[in-house]
Amino acid sequence: MTEIEIRPERLLGDLETLRGFGQCGSGVVRPAYSQADIEARRWLAGRMEAAGLRPVFDTVGNLFGLPPGEGPCLLMGSHSDSQPEGGWLDGAYGVIAALETARASLECGGPPIAAVSFQDEEGRFSTLTGSRIWSGLISLADADALTDDEGITLAEARASMRDLAGAEPVGPERFSAFIEAHIEQGPVLDEAGEKIGVVENIVGIRSERFRFTGQQNHAGTTPMHLRRDAFQGLASFATELNRRLAGAVTPATVWTIGQAALHPNAGSIVPGRVDFTVQWRDAETERLDRMEAIIHATADAVAAERGLALERSAYATIDPAPCDPDLAARIESAAKSVVPGSWRRMPSGALHDAANVAHRMPAAMLFVPSKRGISHSFEEDTSREDLVLGARVLARAAASL
Ligand code: HGY
Numbered sequence: 001m002t003e004i005e006i007r008p009e010r011l012l013g014d015l016e017t018l019r020g021f022g023q024c025g026s027g028v029v030r031p032a033y034s035q036a037d038i039e040a041r042r043w044l045a046g047r048m049e050a051a052g053l054r055p056v057f058d059t060v061g062n063l064f065g066l067p068p069g070e071g072p073c074l075l076m077g078s079h080s081d082s083q084p085e086g087g088w089l090d091g092a093y094g095v096i097a098a099l100e101t102a103r104a105s106l107e108c109g110g111p112p113i114a115a116v117s118f119q120d121e122e123g124r125f126s127t128l129t130g131s132r133i134w135s136g137l138i139s140l141a142d143a144d145a146l147t148d149d150e151g152i153t154l155a156e157a158r159a160s161m162r163d164l165a166g167a168e169p170v171g172p173e174r175f176s177a178f179i180e181a182h183i184e185q186g187p188v189l190d191e192a193g194e195k196i197g198v199v200e201n202i203v204g205i206r207s208e209r210f211r212f213t214g215q216q217n218h219a220g221t222t223p224m225h226l227r228r229d230a231f232q233g234l235a236s237f238a239t240e241l242n243r244r245l246a247g248a249v250t251p252a253t254v255w256t257i258g259q260a261a262l263h264p265n266a267g268s269i270v271p272g273r274v275d276f277t278v279q280w281r282d283a284e285t286e287r288l289d290r291m292e293a294i295i296h297a298t299a300d301a302v303a304a305e306r307g308l309a310l311e312r313s314a315y316a317t318i319d320p321a322p323c324d325p326d327l328a329a330r331i332e333s334a335a336k337s338v339v340p341g342s343w344r345r346m347p348s349g350a351l352h353d354a355a356n357v358a359h360r361m362p363a364a365m366l367f368v369p370s371k372r373g374i375s376h377s378f379e380e381d382t383s384r385e386d387l388v389l390g391a392r393v394l395a396r397a398a399a400s401l
């Protein structure tokens, strides 16, 4: 097995440079197709070229760095777009660790490795959009009709990168397997003082948009018993949902009302409308189904009780994905040699592009710790030492394939 010797200063230097695109305090604001995102992708394409990898953008802005040669090769990577308020490492770490491993492998005569930064993993349009399209899980035509919170379609947004799209398609058939390095984004490794997570499975996710419509009215003259108050509808929905879900979930199940917009959102007006999202995640499809039924029944019951109209639409469904056991075993043995006694097998409570790619090839993941378990926040951070250790494990796993 050819050792792939990564260079820590190059890894950390590129991570810091990538952080500079859309940097905001200690975090980043780099949503898909924003100027910061497109500039970051152009820079990344340059770094791939400098590393001896041929950069190719596909029609939606997924960026691949392809090694010399034609045969199927290992693909590694993640995403470089961010949440509306994102951490500097979410996705970015996996992209740069992949780039570093791919170029180090070229330098020491190791196996050909391709690197990728998928587009819109963070869901400006729909969760894990770029890798969903690339993996054939949603057609480009259907994806182009997806809209962001401002009503801009994916078709309109990706037109801003039209000049970058390469002529040649880069399909999943070009690759033999996929490994994604990522920060854990949770507290497990950090609290245990461990360095590497060998991911066994990735939870599934469902997201829906809801609208309660009542009666906008005067906040002073409208008696409480005559109100059809949309906010009160949301408040009782949230409370009642927690009560009804209690019997259907495990301690690892999560559900979130992450967005809520009152209309007209004025102190002296009884809100006539509220738009909100419900997102739920679990490792079991059957449990996701049961939760979906409970969520719908609760919304229906609250609407009926409070005289509200209800509209809802699903906008993202990603099935639970097991990681490939053989790849996971190789990551485990790499962890055993690089960080003996300081690793664990674990599930992923966050969604990752590997969940989509797993539909087209063997896919697996490794985690490095997140300080205080914080992510999707400007406070997200990981020690430099842990970032380097994760890249060493990634390189060792790649060399063993
Ligand atoms: O939400 C997620 O799990 C991912 O970070 N987009």
Ligand code: MN
Pocket: 079, 090, 091, 121, 182, 351, 352
């Ligand atoms: Mn991510």
Ligand code: MN
Pocket: 083, 090, 122, 376
């Ligand atoms: Mn994320």
